[in-house]
Amino acid sequence: MEESVHIDDLPEEILPYIFDHLTLQDLKNVSLVCRLWSDIAFSGRFINKIMLRLDFRDGIQNQCERYLLDSTRAYRHIGFYYRSDQMELDMLLSVLEKFENTIVTLKICPNYFIMLPNLRQILLQVPNLESLYIVSRICPDLSKKDEGVPFPVMRKLKHLYLENDGGLQLDEIDFRVMTPNITSLDMDCDSERALIVYEHFSQQLRELAVFFKRDDFFLPFCELRFSQLEVLDFYSDDQQFEIPEAVRMVSNFFRRMPKLRKIILRCNINEEVLAAITESCPELVTIYLKGDNLGEKSFRHLGQLKNLKSLKIEGWIRCNILQGCSPIPSLDKMYLHSVLIDDTQGFFRLLKDIAPNLRTLEAIESDIDDECLKYISCNIASLRCLVLEFCPNLTEDAFSFLDRLKQLHELKLGYLDVPSNLFELMPQNSVRHFSLYRCDKLVDEALLVIAEKFPCLSYMEIASCHKITLEGVKAMRNLMPNTEIESFMLF
Template sequence: MAYFDLLPNEILENIFQYLYFKERKRLCSVCCRWNSILFSDQYLRRHVVFHIEGSRLLDTKKPVHRVYQALSLKIESQWNNEMMKNLRLVNTISPNLEYLRLENWGSDHQLGSIFDSLDLAKIRQLHFTGTCDTVSGLLCVFMSNLDILKINVHHVQYFNLCAPNLVELFLYVRSEDHLDLLSQFADQLIKLTVVFDSKNGYFFFNLRFPRLSELAIDRSMKGMIKSDQDISIAFFKRHKQLRKLHLSIKFIDSYVMQEVYENVPNLTDLKIQVSEGTIELSSVSKLLKLEKLAVTAEKVYLLSHKFPKLKQLQLGSAETGPGTFVYGLENLMLLDSLRTLILHNVMFYPEVLKLTPVYNVRILHINNYKRLLENHLQILVKRFPAVYKLKISSCPGFTLHEVEKLKKMNPRMKISFDEVRFGQFLKQ
């Protein structure tokens, strides 16, 4: 304990960052100094959300020793006096509220009462789920400092939000009313994520976002085919300024994919996820500024194309049950700038045994293999002799015994992994 007293607060904060919340709570009773460092304003702002759920009444007899800038509020369908009492205490617990996660299953005047009870002036992030159903008319909310909005609600036609500084939006699209809400902020958004609840895209591809630099589209229930190529290609022609694009779709026609990428030449971050079909990277090769690339499909062809600035390549995904088959792994030799390779349950054909060693990859991640064969991993380590960091995650059956063998092959390599015991992962 004496040695810890000699350490400055900044060093102790770096040490305590490895602790979980329950461990911090136990240690805060050691002394006043530890209490102030373990639950500093900086830690509370970034990691702690005060949760109020339903009619569970807060204890008003206990004094509030800390204030919280992040609040989670769950409203049940049954409105009662206990919930109203909790709302009156919110401004005491969170006088400078910056983050609000609201889950509402009430209706009528209840939602208006919630917003009236909160100080909305300083909120910068709002995550809103549940329903906006109200029979009393349109609900108008003004949030002058709101930067980020995540909304996944029903009956959004009753919700009118004025947020002049909003730049990032996550929207779960269920009807045209949701896109009407989106169109209100089209001129100011920089980051946008849209998730479609059905095959219908409504009029999304007719919209224009002049400031948008990061876009994620989830249409996993429908593919991009030639029948709608004109409207989708025209959409990307209007958004040449995009720097980051994530596409999650059922399948995509190779012609449409090539035309889309030709119209967004400034991409530095691209993620393609399809549940059916094959992805050939020949259509991506014209993206000369690409630095991060993630591809998820049943089959992926790594053809002999150079990406002069590509630093990180991710293949496969935890969601792909049987795994992703990769052809042409030897073409990784052509990616001179590649430093990080992430493999999620990727299957290789026997040609990998003939792979010439690749010396540009420095960091290798092996994730989500249901059965990771020792021989398989040793082959990969031999083919990437310059790797100095190896991370193995969610791979049942991999133990410390295999780690020792890999270290003998490359003594300079640092290895981190999850060891499975009794059905639980133990981080090493």
């Protein structure tokens, strides 16, 4: 009989490769096992998964001083949360000084505002910063005590997020000089100075997020050229797309982005704009959009995108929006969020042929009903991940054909009004990862059936199901000792 091998018998250099496969929560758990595991879990590439959150609003300064300043961990991502009127600047600066050579991401989140001199002091402490998030208004120093002291030039900075464009109006700070090499910019475009900043960086940006709270600068912005752009998050007033001149300019705006790979449209575009996007951006992999203004056959344009992998739709759509669309073999993820369809089953009949390799289907706040889910189970055999949340038309009968999905490995159910006998009516299936969230009619006894119906289960998560208790989870663990079962917010 061969002797078993314990993990402690493995060479130390093997552990990072094992840890590579752990979730962030599991990585935190293994860090508690011993000093060696802790050093591995919080070093090298693993530390990149962690953002250290320092919340000074709850009076933790003393804890920071006691634990953080003695830490040997080389934190790379830090978020500061504090009250603007009680900012412990010296403490913040001491933390930054501790990690100044390793910090690449800094998130500054005061309750109200940040004073210009304080921002300057903070940024002087992080010379290697690559990402900066200023989640507040930047206010001038009315005392003018340090007038003339320049901001540092942050040549390594690649990503800049400004929640408020107030800082752009201050003569003391000029992001065009201060952050000359950024390739990612996220801010509103509601002032002349904001427009000037966008224009200045337009030819070097790879990622862009823009939000128009006012219409004044919408069309001037659409005249800019972002020829290197790969990712765009675009948020505007829907009324703009009722104006022919605006539609023409927006269509031309997208025609100048041949390298675009991901687009998020937080507005109801029309078919003319969608056609311009699909014809001019052949490298698109991800599209998120609203469908309220799109008529029948509007999605036929998507058939031109040979690399499209992920499609997310919000709003109201017609089932025949897919008519005329050529098959898209690359499309493997479909997200329906807050979607109403005039004929849901008709939509999936078309989707079956258009996305023959669909692997992920996520329906949140959708009108999918029992017959529709049965159709999906019997006809979209390629599904590996199914997420259903806030689908009020689903009953326990909807899952009676779940076993037809032979490749289904991940199932997530949330906010469903299913009865306690849900699992008794489910057939035996191939699901390996199973999540339950806020299914409030399920009781402890229902969990005991899972061992029979989910024989391949390796991981389960149960959260905020108010009739399920920790005792019920414990009984389930005894029945399924080889299944990792996580529970949250249970009683």
